[in-house]
Amino acid sequence: xxxxxxxxxxxxxxxxxxxxxxxxxxxxxxxxxxxxxxxxxxxxxxxxxxxxxxxxxxxxxxxxxxxxxxxxxxxxxxxxxxxxxxxxxxxxxxxxxxxxxxxxxxxxxxxxxxxxxxxxxxxxxxxxxxxxxxxxxxxxxxxxxxxxxxxxxxxxxxxxxxxxxxxxxxxxxxxxxxxxxxxxxxxxxxxxxxxxxxxxxxxxxxxxxxxxxxxxxxxxxxxxxxxxxxxxxxxxxxxxxxxxxxxxxxxxxxxxxxxxxxxxxxxxxxxxxxxxxxxxxxxxxxxxxxxxxxxxxxxxxxxxxxxxxxxxxxxxxxxxxxxxxxxxxxxxxxxxxxxxxxxxxxxxxxxxxxxxxxxxxxxxxxxxxx
Numbered sequence: 051x052x053x054x055x056x057x058x059x060x061x062x063x064x065x066x067x068x069x070x071x072x073x074x075x076x077x078x079x080x081x082x083x084x085x086x087x088x089x090x091x092x093x094x095x096x097x098x099x100x101x102x103x104x105x106x107x108x109x110x111x112x113x114x115x116x117x118x119x120x121x122x123x124x125x126x127x128x129x130x131x132x133x134x135x136x137x138x139x140x141x142x143x144x145x146x147x148x149x150x151x152x153x154x155x156x157x158x159x160x161x162x163x164x165x166x167x168x169x170x171x172x173x174x175x176x177x178x179x180x181x182x183x184x185x186x187x188x189x190x191x192x193x194x195x196x197x198x199x200x201x202x203x204x205x206x207x208x209x210x211x212x213x214x215x216x217x218x219x220x221x222x223x224x225x226x227x228x229x230x231x232x233x234x235x236x237x238x239x240x241x242x243x244x245x246x247x248x249x250x251x252x253x254x255x256x257x258x259x260x261x262x263x264x265x266x267x268x269x270x271x272x273x274x275x276x277x278x279x280x281x282x283x284x285x286x287x288x289x290x291x292x293x294x295x296x297x298x299x300x301x302x303x304x305x306x307x308x309x310x311x312x313x314x315x316x317x318x319x320x321x322x323x324x325x326x327x328x329x330x331x332x333x334x335x336x337x338x339x340x341x342x343x344x345x346x347x348x349x350x351x352x353x354x355x356x357x358x359x360x361x362x363x364x365x366x367x368x369x370x371x372x373x374x375x376x377x378x379x380x381x382x383x384x385x386x387x388x389x390x391x392x393x394x395x396x397x398x399x400x401x402x403x404x405x406x407x408x409x410x411x412x413x414x415x416x417x418x419x420x
Contacts, residue, residue, distance in 0.1 A: 053078040053199070058206040062213040072101040079196050081183035083164070085109070087123070088211070090177040098179070098214065108160055116156040121147065123180055126171040132178075133208060135201035138167040139191055168192035168200060172208035179211025239328040240317075243290050245270040245283070248325065257330065263302040263310055271328070275303050282312070289314040289326040299348075301341060301409065302330075309341040309410075342410050349409075350393045359383065360390050363399055364406035 051057070051074050061071040076084035083103030088096040095117030097109040104112075117123070125131065125141035138147075147153055147165070157164050165187035172179045183192065183200070237257045240249040246269050250258070258264060265274045273282045278300070285300040299313045310330050317327045346357040355376075362372045373383045387399065396402050 051078060053203060055203065055206045058203060058210050059213075062210040063217070068214070069099060072099045075181070076101040076103075076183065079168070079183055079192075079200060081168070081192075082186060082189065083184045085182045085184075086211075087117075087180035087182065088177060088215075089117075089123075089180070098211075103184075104160075104162075111160075112156060116152055119151040119156070121150055121152055122167050122169065122182070123171060126169065126180070127178065132171050132173050133204060135168065135170045135197055135204055137192055137197055138169065163187040165189075166191045168197055170200065170204050170207070172204060172211055174208060174212040174215060176212060176215030179208060179215075181207060237330040239264075239271055241271050241286065241326045241328055243325070245272065245286060247271045254330075262304040262306065263330070264312075273302055274305060278303055285312070285314050286326060286328075289316050301345060311341055311344065342406065345409050346406070352390060352393055356386055356390050356393070359386055360394070360402050360406055363387070364403045364410070 053075060057074070061068045072084040072086055076082070081101075084101040085104070086098040086100070088098050090096075095113045097113050100109050112120075121142050122138040125138065126136060131141065144165070153165075163186045164184045166185040166189065167182050169180065169182040172181075181200075183196075185192065232251070236251075237253040238251045239247060239254050242248050247266060258266060261274050263274055264271060266272075273279055281300045282302070285298040288296055288298040297313070297315045299311055301309050302312050303309055313329050315327045315329070317325060342361060343354065343357040346352045346360055347354065352360065358376070359372055362375070367375070369380050369383050369387070372378075373380045376383070378386075387402075390402060391397070391399070394402055394405060396405065
């Protein structure tokens with residue numbers, strides 16, 4: 051089968067054809083073997099496919115243990131060599147390759163003699179896609195004609211890697227969403243940038259029907275209490291911001307005085323329309339003190355004991371009363387209060403009381419209290 055642009059783009063979207071694609075390339079360009087590699091933006095290596103000359107175990111060994119020693123790929127990633135085809139014998143002297151860890155501890159260790167390679171490293175928005183065509187030591191190096199034919203397809207192969215990377219991200223995202231939306235323990239809402247509800251699971255529908263913590267107004271998700279609207283909007287905006295998306299959370303106050311925590315997570319890639327996943331852990335009704343304690347621990351790094359003491363201070367307990375309830379000496383409690391003041395950037399116990407009060411009311415903690 052001849053290597054063509056149409057075939058490359060068909061392989062990009064057809065998983066079955068893509069699995070056969072390395073073998074097709076190997077035959078078309080008269081190589082003994084062909085591998086398709088991947089390195090993401092963090093440098094993590096992976097094998098996208100191979101022609102079958104090497105075993106799956108061999109390729110896994112390469113990805114986990116020897117990709118970091120792949121002097122062919124490293125040379126191909128240097129400035130001026132990316133997005134073009136080359137013979138590795140022109141990048142790495144053969145005697146250097148013969149002395150390398152890559153050749154002696156991987157190639158020779160598996161009983162092979164792969165010695166020549168024609169390939170390319172292609173930069174994409176998802177990372178680097180790599181193709182390698184191989185021949186053994188007793189065979190000849192790849193000809194200029196083979197190199198030219200591969201070079202003629204590099205742009206198409208680069209786009210193939212880009213498409214495969216995006217499809218992989220979509221599949222991973224859909225798997226994640228499916229797992230979350232099928233969870234019996236979470237109310238999950240998928241929300242667009244305008245706070246419009248896109249999708250909700252069964253637990254979320256039940257929560258909305260109660261109108262205790264959240265409600266729909268004009269198709270948009272908002273707190274059931276108007277008092278919590280600004281806090282909810284700020285947390286949603288932080289997760290949705292195009293330039294700096296980040297996970298956030300806020301407290302939702304129920305109409306019976308109870309609280310739940312709404313966690314907001316950006317789940318859509320940077321090239322796609324923005325959306326936010328809003329999740330609320332079951333059970334739907336959380337004890338006031340438990341939620342406030344968790345928020346104090348997350349926001350200020352307090353231990354569970356320190357969060358309990360901060361809440362008791364806010365409830366009006368004295369150091370002595372806290373010590374009696376916790377069966378601790380007053381001196382121990384005073385030391386813990388000092389740690390609390392330091393972690394919460396508070397100057398006095400009254401500041402701690404005001405901070406806890408704001409958190410309990412589902413209001414933001416301003417710098418004036420920090």
